Amino acid sequence: MHSLTIECTQDEKDELLGRLWELDTAGVTEEDLTANRVSLRAFFNEVFEASEFAAFDPVWQEEPNVDWQAESEAAWPGRPVGERLFVAPPWCEEPTPPGRERLVINPGIAFGTGADTTTQLALEVLERTVQPGDRVFDFGTGSGILALAALRLGAAQVHGCDIDHDAVVAARADMPSEIGLFTGTLRSIQPQWADVIFANINAETVSHNAEEMKRVLKPGGRLIVGGIPPRHADRVIKALGAQEWTLRERVDRDIWVCMAWEDK
Numbered sequence: 195m196h197s198l199t200i201e202c203t204q205d206e207k208d209e210l211l212g213r214l215w216e217l218d219t220a221g222v223t224e225e226d227l228t229a230n231r232v233s234l235r236a237f238f239n240e241v242f243e244a245s246e247f248a249a250f251d252p253v254w255q256e257e258p259n260v261d262w263q264a265e266s267e268a269a270w271p272g273r274p275v276g277e278r279l280f281v282a283p284p285w286c287e288e289p290t291p292p293g294r295e296r297l298v299i300n301p302g303i304a305f306g307t308g309a310d311t312t313t314q315l316a317l318e319v320l321e322r323t324v325q326p327g328d329r330v331f332d333f334g335t336g337s338g339i340l341a342l343a344a345l346r347l348g349a350a351q352v353h354g355c356d357i358d359h360d361a362v363v364a365a366r367a368d369m370p371s372e373i374g375l376f377t378g379t380l381r382s383i384q385p386q387w388a389d390v391i392f393a394n395i396n397a398e399t400v401s402h403n404a405e406e407m408k409r410v411l412k413p414g415g416r417l418i419v420g421g422i423p424p425r426h427a428d429r430v431i432k433a434l435g436a437q438e439w440t441l442r443e444r445v446d447r448d449i450w451v452c453m454a455w456e457d458k
């Protein structure tokens with residue numbers, strides 16, 4: 195790979211950029227030199243005769259070949275979460291540490307790669323909450339990461355929904371067939387279906403859906419809510435307390451709160 199660097203004024207820039215793209219550049223970076231002068235660096239596979247840019251101080255340089263796929267894959271290492279889980283992208287070759295369940299998640303368009311604090315908090319609380327044989331509903335499933343964790347920790351049935359159809363399509367492609375994901379809301383679920391509901395969404399959606407979650411949760415069931423900034427925690431506590439649930443655990447980290455509740 196080679197780069198051609200030229201310098202121009204802001205007024206000359208657009209025309210030069212158009213010409214560089216016509217010449218089939220692989221990409222162009224821009225750097226402001228002064229308020230009115232800019233440096234353009236265009237990348238090409240081969241060096242060519244650049245006399246048409248003679249007025250712009252052209253300089254060719256050889257560039258190291260970068261394997262962009264390897265670079266972006268290296269940015270997603272496998273990561274242990276909580277005591278029992280290990281989140282890894284499909285290309286990760288690192289073995290699962292002993293005593294942990296591997297969650298293979300493709301960091302794509304859906305929220306929930308395992309790198310975000312809010313997802314990590316939910317996973318940590320989840321591994322203390324889900325019991326073998328549970329029926330679990332993942333409200334706001336995103337990538338499906340919490341649903342997958344529930345399955346790996348022994349849940350008997352796992353369903354989830356999201357209002358973002360693209361997220362659901364992407365998650366479905368990667369999840370094991372035992373997990374049923376659909377585009378929609380909690381309303382499609384029959385009363386008292388779930389032993390456990392996850393709602394790692396936001397304070398407003400959690401508070402607004404408190405009654406709906408009460409309808410879907412079995413008596414004695416458990417609920418995990420997250421995606422809640424500390425300043426909104428009281429509002430959520432009030433809304434869930436009104437359903438006569440008991441706060442069993444609260445974890446605060448960075449700018450997020452995650453809570454586990456019990457119908458007791």
Ligand SMILES: C[S@@+](CC[C@H](N)C(=O)[O-])C[C@H]1O[C@@H](n2cnc3c(N)ncnc32)[C@H](O)[C@@H]1O
Pocket residue numbers: 305306307312313316333334335336337338339340355356357358361378379380394395399421
């Ligand atoms: C913070 S992400 C969490 C994703 C994943 N569960 C996790 O823990 O990493 C919240 C997800 O909830 C979805 N969502 C927001 N409001 C919703 C609603 N009313 N019903 C269903 N899904 C909703 C969003 O589209 C988003 O994918």
